[in-house]
Structure formats: C-alpha cells, structure tokens
Amino acid sequence: MKKKLVTLVVLAAMILCMVAGCGKGSAKGESSNGGKTLNIYAWNEEFKGFFDKYYASKIPADVKVNWIINASDNGLYQQKLDEALKGQSKASADDKVDLFLAEADYITKYADSSYTLDISTIGVTDYSNMYDYTVKAASDSKGVVKGVSFQCCPSGLIYRRSIAKDLFGTDDPAAVQEKLNSWDKFEAVAADAKAKGYYMTASFAETYRVFSNNCTSAWVNSKNELHFDDQINAWIAQTDKFIENGYTLTAGVWDAEKQDQMYATGKTLCFFGPAWYFNFCMGNAQDPEKGCPGDWAVIEGPQAHFWGGTWMLAANGTDNADLVADIMKAFTVDEETVSNLVAKEGQYPNNKKVAAKYAEDPNFANAFLGGQNDVAVFSAMTDNIKWENHTIYDQQLNEGLQNKLQEFYKGAVSKEEAMNNFYNYVSETFKTIVINK
Amino acid sequence: MQNKEKKVKKKKGGISYAKWGYIFILPFFITYFIWSFLPQVLTFVYSFFKIYTEGLTEVAPEFIGFGNYVDLFTKTIGDSKTPTILLYAGNTMIMWILGAVPQFLIALLLAVWFTNLRLNIKGQGFFKTVIYMPNLIMASAFSMLIWTVFNPTGPVHMILENANLVSKEYDLFFSVTWARGLVAGINFLMWFGNTTIVLMAGIMGIDNSLFEAALIDGANSRKVFFKITLPLLMPILTYAVITSLIGGINMYDVPYILSKGNGTPNNTTTTLIMFIQRLLGPSKDYGTAGAASVLVFIFSAVLSLIVFKFFISKDGMRDNTKKGGKRK
Numbered sequence: 001m002k003k004k005l006v007t008l009v010v011l012a013a014m015i016l017c018m019v020a021g022c023g024k025g026s027a028k029g030e031s032s033n034g035g036k037t038l039n040i041y042a043w044n045e046e047f048k049g050f051f052d053k054y055y056a057s058k059i060p061a062d063v064k065v066n067w068i069i070n071a072s073d074n075g076l077y078q079q080k081l082d083e084a085l086k087g088q089s090k091a092s093a094d095d096k097v098d099l100f101l102a103e104a105d106y107i108t109k110y111a112d113s114s115y116t117l118d119i120s121t122i123g124v125t126d127y128s129n130m131y132d133y134t135v136k137a138a139s140d141s142k143g144v145v146k147g148v149s150f151q152c153c154p155s156g157l158i159y160r161r162s163i164a165k166d167l168f169g170t171d172d173p174a175a176v177q178e179k180l181n182s183w184d185k186f187e188a189v190a191a192d193a194k195a196k197g198y199y200m201t202a203s204f205a206e207t208y209r210v211f212s213n214n215c216t217s218a219w220v221n222s223k224n225e226l227h228f229d230d231q232i233n234a235w236i237a238q239t240d241k242f243i244e245n246g247y248t249l250t251a252g253v254w255d256a257e258k259q260d261q262m263y264a265t266g267k268t269l270c271f272f273g274p275a276w277y278f279n280f281c282m283g284n285a286q287d288p289e290k291g292c293p294g295d296w297a298v299i300e301g302p303q304a305h306f307w308g309g310t311w312m313l314a315a316n317g318t319d320n321a322d323l324v325a326d327i328m329k330a331f332t333v334d335e336e337t338v339s340n341l342v343a344k345e346g347q348y349p350n351n352k353k354v355a356a357k358y359a360e361d362p363n364f365a366n367a368f369l370g371g372q373n374d375v376a377v378f379s380a381m382t383d384n385i386k387w388e389n390h391t392i393y394d395q396q397l398n399e400g401l402q403n404k405l406q407e408f409y410k411g412a413v414s415k416e417e418a419m420n421n422f423y424n425y426v427s428e429t430f431k432t433i434v435i436n437k
Numbered sequence: 438m439q440n441k442e443k444k445v446k447k448k449k450g451g452i453s454y455a456k457w458g459y460i461f462i463l464p465f466f467i468t469y470f471i472w473s474f475l476p477q478v479l480t481f482v483y484s485f486f487k488i489y490t491e492g493l494t495e496v497a498p499e500f501i502g503f504g505n506y507v508d509l510f511t512k513t514i515g516d517s518k519t520p521t522i523l524l525y526a527g528n529t530m531i532m533w534i535l536g537a538v539p540q541f542l543i544a545l546l547l548a549v550w551f552t553n554l555r556l557n558i559k560g561q562g563f564f565k566t567v568i569y570m571p572n573l574i575m576a577s578a579f580s581m582l583i584w585t586v587f588n589p590t591g592p593v594h595m596i597l598e599n600a601n602l603v604s605k606e607y608d609l610f611f612s613v614t615w616a617r618g619l620v621a622g623i624n625f626l627m628w629f630g631n632t633t634i635v636l637m638a639g640i641m642g643i644d645n646s647l648f649e650a651a652l653i654d655g656a657n658s659r660k661v662f663f664k665i666t667l668p669l670l671m672p673i674l675t676y677a678v679i680t681s682l683i684g685g686i687n688m689y690d691v692p693y694i695l696s697k698g699n700g701t702p703n704n705t706t707t708t709l710i711m712f713i714q715r716l717l718g719p720s721k722d723y724g725t726a727g728a729a730s731v732l733v734f735i736f737s738a739v740l741s742l743i744v745f746k747f748f749i750s751k752d753g754m755r756d757n758t759k760k761g762g763k764r765k
Contacts (some may be wrong), residue, residue, distance in 0.1 A: 074698040075718050082493060113493045250606060256590040369548035392492045396719060403699050410611040420515030421704060427512065428521075428712070430487040431720040 031117055031234055033094055035319030038065045039385065041081050041100035043072040046280055047310060050150070051343060054337045055330055063323065075396060078106060085115040088317040097315040099324045102147070104137060104309045105395035111138050112392075116146040117314040122325040123150060126173055126333055129351045130352060133387040138311050147313035148390040150341065150349045152333035153274040154381035155209065157301025158282075160292070161370055163269045173372060180270075186302045190247040193269055200247040202268040203262035204239050204409045205402045208253070210272055211235035212398060213305040218389040219397045225434045226397075227425055229389075236405065243409045250409045252402065259284050264292040272309050275348035275378060286368065294370045298377050304384035348378045353378055400425045484727035489720045498724075505728035514704070521704075522712065522729060526736060528617075528700075529708040532684025532692065535621030536628070541678070544632035549662060551633070552640045554648070568630035579623055580694035584610075587619060610695060611702045620692045620706055624685075632677050639673030640666060675748040679741050685735050689714070709733050 001433035013436065024386055042048060048067055057421035059065060070077045084097050102110050110116050127135050127145065131152045138147035157180060168179055190200035215229040242248045251257035261268040273281065285291045314324045330337045338354045341347040346366065349355055359363045359376040366374045401422055408418035423435050476666045484505055488498040551561055587609050589591050597603045611616040651661050689710040700707025714728040
C-alpha cells in the first residue's frame with residue numbers, strides 16, 4: 001500500500017512538472033498598480049546603468065526590478081519582446097512587461113499598436129521641455145503619445161584633433177567645420193588624408209546614418225514596394241568610391257577592426273555619432289593607457305542628422321503603472337536626474353531647459369573632447385532633426401543593406417550579386433514587401 | 438525454476454508489473470505527443486496556409502493549397518536558375534560532408550587503436566575524456582571562440598598576416614573556403630570524440646574469438662580491419678552515420694554565429710534551418726517556414742533511407758542477425 005502511494009506521488013510529481021510550463025491566470029484591463037516585479041525589456045545595459053545609479057534607490061523595497069536583456073542583432077530583441085507583449089494578457093502578474101525600450105529604427109511598430117499605453121493615462125503629460133521629434137516618434141498615427149525618450153540624439157562628426165592638426169594645421173572646431181561642411185569638401189579631405197597615410201572613416205558604413213536619416217522618402221512606398229531613396233543611392237555611390245580609393249575600411253560600424261582605430265595608434269580622422277556614442281561606444285578612445293582621451297572634438301560635419309535614441313514605452317497591461325510613469329518623468333522632467341545624465345554620463349538630454357543650462361555654462365567642458373562644450377554643439381543642431389519617412393521595416397532594411405554590401409566591399413561578391421542578395425534577404429524577411437527590380 | 442515463478446505470481450495476487458512499466462513511461466509519451474508530435478502535425482497543416490505577421494498584427498490564415506511549396510521552388514536569387522531552398526540544401530550537405538568524412542575516418546582509426554588488444558594503449562580513460570571534451574561545450578560557445586580567434590583582429594589572423602599569407606584587410610569569414618571549412622572544422626572537432634566512443638562500443642561487441650582466429654590464420658591488421666571489424670561494425674556505423682546526417686541537416690548554430698546570421702559570403706553558409714529561422718523573423722511566416730520544414734523532413738527521411746540501403750545490403754543484414762538480436 002505504502003509503495004503504491006509513493007508511486008502515485010512520484011507519478012503526480014512527474015505530470016505536474018510537465019504541466020507547470022503552462023501559464024496561469026489572465027488579467028484584463030489596461031494598467032494597474034501594486035505589482036511586485038517590475039519587468040524591463042532592453043537590448044543592452046546602457047539604460048540599466050543609468051537606472052541603477054540614479055533611480056534604483058527610489059524603488060519601493062518590496063518591488064523587484066527584473067531586466068530582460070536581449071541583443072538587437074538580427075531582430076532578436078524585437079522577437080522576444082513581441083512574444084512577451086502578445087502573451088501579456090495571459091502572463092502572470094510577475095511576468096508582465098511593465099516598461100520596455102525601443103530604438104528609432106523600430107519604435108513606430110510599437111507606438112502605433114495597441115500593445116502600448118497612452119502615457120497621459122498614467123500621468124505623464126508634460127512634454128513641454130522635450131524635443132518635438134522625440135515626442136512625434138513615440139506617437140501613434142492619431143497623435144497619441146506612447147512613450148518618452150531620455151535622450152535627444154543630434155549626431156555630429158567626431159574627429160581626432162591631432163590628425164586634424166596634421167592635415168589642416170589647426171584643430172579648432174570652427175576651422176575644421178569650415179573644411180568639412182559639405183560632402184564635396186569631405187571627399188577632397190579624404191583624398192588628402194589618404195595621401196598622408198590616414199583613413200577618413202574606419203567603417204564603410206560610418207556615413208550611412210548621415211544619409212539615411214535625411215531621406216525624403218520611406219523605404220517602402222504606398223504600394224508597399226521597396227524603394228531606394230536618393231540619399232541611400234548617394235551613400236552607396238560615395239562608399240563605392242571610398243572603398244575603391246582606400247579612404248575607409250571594410251569593417252562594419254560595430255566591428256572590432258573599426259573600434260581599434262579609436263586607440264591612440266589609430267589612423268582615422270572621422271567618426272560619426274551623437275552624445276551617447278562617445279560615452280558608450282568609444283571605450284577604446286577613453287582607455288587611459290592605449291586610448292587618447294582629450295584628442296577629440298565634435299562638429300556638425302557635412303550634413304545634419306540624428307542617430308538612434310532610446311525611448312521608454314509603457315506596456316499595455318502593466319501592473320506597475322505609477323512606477324513606470326515615475327521612471328519616465330525622472331529621466332525626462334526631473335532636473336536633478338537629467339542634469340546627472342549630462343554632467344556625469346555625457347548624455348545629451350531630452351530636456352531643453354537642462355540642455356540650455358549646460359550649453360550656456362562657460363565652465364561646462366567635456367574633458368574627453370579636449371574641453372569642448374559638446375552640449376552647445378549639439379544644441380545648435382537639434383532644430384534640424386525631423387521625424388518623417390519611418391516604417392516598421394527600417395531596422396532590418398538598414399542592417400540588411402549594410403550586411404549585403406559589406407560582402408561586395410570585402411571582395412566576396414560582385415555588386416550585382418550583393419544587390420540580388422539584398423533583395424532575396426528582404427523577400428525572406430518580410431512577406432509583404434514587393435520587390436520591383 | 439518454473440514452479441518457483443508460479444509461486445511468486447500467486448503470492449502477489451496477479452499484479453502485472455508490465456502495467457507499471459507503461460505508466461512510468463507514459464509521461465514521456467504525453468510530453469512527446471503534446472510538444473513534439475502535435476507541433477509536427479501543426480507544421481504540416483500550416484504549410485498549406487498563408488499565415489504571417491505584419492508589424493504586430495497576425496494576418497488571418499488563408500488556405501492556399503500547395504502555394505507555399507510552389508513559392509519555395511520558384512524563388513531564386515537574381516538570374517540564377519537554382520531555387521534558393523536547393524541552394525541552402527546544397528550548402529548544408531557540403532558543410533556536413535566536409536566535417537563528417539574526417540570525423541568518421543579519424544573516429545574509426547581511433548576506435549580500432551583503442552580496442553586493439555596488441556597495442557594495449559595506456560591512459561585510455563584520459564584520452565577518451567579529452568576527445569569527448571569538445572562535445573561538452575555548447576556549439577554556440579565554441580563558434581564564438583573560433584570567431585574570436587579567426588576574425589580580422591584575432592590572433593590567427595595576426596599570425597597569418599605576419600607570415601604574409603593574408604593581407605590586413607582580408608577577412609577569413611568572407612572567403613567561401615575558410616567560412617565553410619571553419620564550420621566543418623567545428624563540427625568535426627565537436628563530434629569525432631562522440632563517434633569514436635560509439636564505434637568503440639561497436640567494436641568491443643564483436644566476439645574476440647573472431648579476431649584471435651584471424652590472427653592465428655595469419656591475417657594482418659589491414660585484413661582484420663576490412664574483413665572482420667568493418668563488416669561486423671556496419672549496423673553501429675550506419676546508426677552513427679544516420680544520426681550524424683540528421684544532425685548535419687539540422688545544422689544551425691555554428692554557421693549562424695560564424696556568419697552573424699547572414700550566411701556570408703554570398704549565402705554559401707546559409708543552411709536550411711537558418712533559412713527557416715529567417716522566415717520566422719519579423720514576418721513570422723509560419724506557412725512558408727512550415728512548408729520548408731516539411732521538405733527538410735522529407736529530405737532527411739530520403740537521405741537516411743539511401744544511407745541505410747547503401748551501408749546495409751541484404752547480405753550484410755543476414756551476416757549481422759547473430760548480434761542484432763533479431764531472430765528469424
């Protein structure tokens with residue numbers, strides 16, 4: 001009898017284990033409070049760093065913060081996030097997505113869907129100090145605001161002062177801007193740099209964002225046909241020339257080969273990026289031994305543009321609505337936190353008032369940029385940022401085009417093959433995009 | 438003996454132990470049914486439907502018969518005549534063969550050496566552990582390691598560069614030979630130990646008296662290998678080849694990581710499963726992916742049958758009935 005009992009218990013345990021995978025409970029309604037786990041989805045550790053430093057102490061003691069971080073390569077982050085959002089109504093309270101981050105390339109997909117909350121309903125209503133494009137980007141097609149960004153991302157040309165001195169005889173930002181304020185001048189300087197043994201840029205895709213974020217039309221037209229904007233074609237033409245003449249390297253924007261050029265031994269004059277770039281992506285240059293902090297400066301460059309940006313969106317069905325709203329406000333409205341982001345983290349804030357305070361402060365200087373006031377430089381560029389011509393396909397199309405063309409620039413395929421591979425990639429990745437070659 | 442058994446049966450009051458056996462294996466079958474069999478059937482059903490996601494909205498399924506299959510066999514890259522799915526199937530097979538041929542040759546050699554009574558190799562336990570070791574590492578971690586070592590800023594590239602074998606700009610992962618060779622190399626390194634151990638078990642199952650008789654009759658090692666070891670090893674070898682083949686057709690993580698999911702260069706390292714994964718990207722095209730999966734299933738079944746027929750001829754089967762446990 002005893003044996004039978006034990007057997008039954010074992011069996012029951014085995015079956016329970018099997019079934020345990022199935023979720024339980026279902027919650028309807030849009031948002032609530034009192035959740036014990038705050039689930040935040042992100043694609044890297046950048047925001048987590050700021051959050052831990054400037055906000056974590058304000059979290060109620062009984063709430064656990066759970067970060068779910070998936071890299072964005074090949075759309076992995078979106079895939080995981082989509083699954084979680086779709087399962088939101090069935091997820092148990094502790095598994096519900098509360099807050100998630102989205103980048104410029106795909107924010108439209110989430111903002112213009114029912115999976116995000118109208119943030120005015122949870123108490124985030126003051127957008128007066130935010131830059132217009134960041135609000136527009138996070139709005140759905142009817143103009144309902146779904147999220148906020150803690151960054152504003154005007155992007156500039158970051159150059160090596162020592163190389164500029166060698167080439168132009170000066171490293172003064174105003175003088176260098178004069179030498180690089182159009183693509184024609186940019187190409188002319190590239191030829192001079194090459195003659196002196198320097199590279200103009202360290203990646204074939206370095207200038208991609210400068211062109212692509214100035215497109216006058218979207219990646220797909222009204223009939224959902226794939227469409228190459230003139231700016232994209234101009235980028236391809238320029239890159240063909242740069243690779244052929246050896247002005248740039250064949251590395252991708254994130255490749256180690258390019259990052260190596262940021263060391264003191266690097267031979268590259270220009271990098272392109274916004275404020276988050278030199279803080280988060282130029283670690284090699286910041287390195288106290290092998291790097292060259294102080295040997296950099298930022299200017300507008302040949303064409304004004306923006307790059308990236310991290311938006312915080314509230315997931316529909318969150319059970320920590322007040323906390324989510326408070327986090328959003330802390331990183332955009334709360335002047336103390338925002339000032340910390342600027343002064344200690346080198347960010348350009350999404351708060352015009354704080355930005356103006358630092359831009360006008362004669363004592364504010366960024367040591368990495370040789371004492372330049374980068375906030376003032378970026379401030380002057382913010383008016384030129386427009387949010388238009390974005391589609392839900394942007395991330396994969398921008399990355400796909402770079403990946404397939406890289407094979408051509410590395411000499412693995414002909415240009416025709418590279419373009420055909422891109423069309424094939426698009427047709428395999430997106431069911432609905434029509435390709436007319 | 439028989440009397441005793443009868444007694445025991447009477448004592449236990451006719452308890453059927455078989456029943457408990459079935460009950461204990463039941464969870465496996467239920468698990469298999471729910472998480473393997475049903476999805477397989479669903480995949481098959483989906484393959485006849487148009488079903489995908491646009492943005493975050495799922496487009497309602499629409500029955501399209503063999504439409505997805507027709508699509509798969511008409512889609513080509515550029516002006517090429519080869520359907521992309523056949524191109525990917527070709528890549529998969531080439532990379533499997535590149536890895537499997539050395540894998541089986543070396544595994545056979547090692548298995549024969551380790552089991553050879555005359556050689557009586559010392560420290561066998563140590564060697565067996567060491568050659569099995571790569572299999573314990575996750576394929577993706579192994580690939581990441583190889584990528585780190587062979588990429589343009591890695592140590593191998595630096596050595597080749599210093600020896601003037603490649604230029605600074607040359608990227609090994611953008612050369613067809615290197616890219617495919619590295620994928621095959623990783624698969625070989627990961628699996629030859631496993632195969633060695635399986636084959637050793639097979640060889641040790643062969644009656645020792647056969648080897649002794651051959652040696653007394655004056656057969657040399659080569660003769661013993663080809664006339665005794667190999668024929669009697671066939672059932673195990675077939676099993677090893679077929680499992681390796683199925684593993685090869687399902688090749689995914691190694692080429693995915695080495696090519697960052699792009700199948701570079703020129704889609705020559707894109708495997709069938711990488712293709713299916715691509716279809717399940719933002720569009721979540723379950724229909725086409727389902728059709729491709731069904732084709733992969735058919736492809737594996739047909740190839741396995743060919744291998745089976747090739748390795749085990751009817752004569753072979755008869756020879757091996759003694760140890761196969763199958764009695765006619």
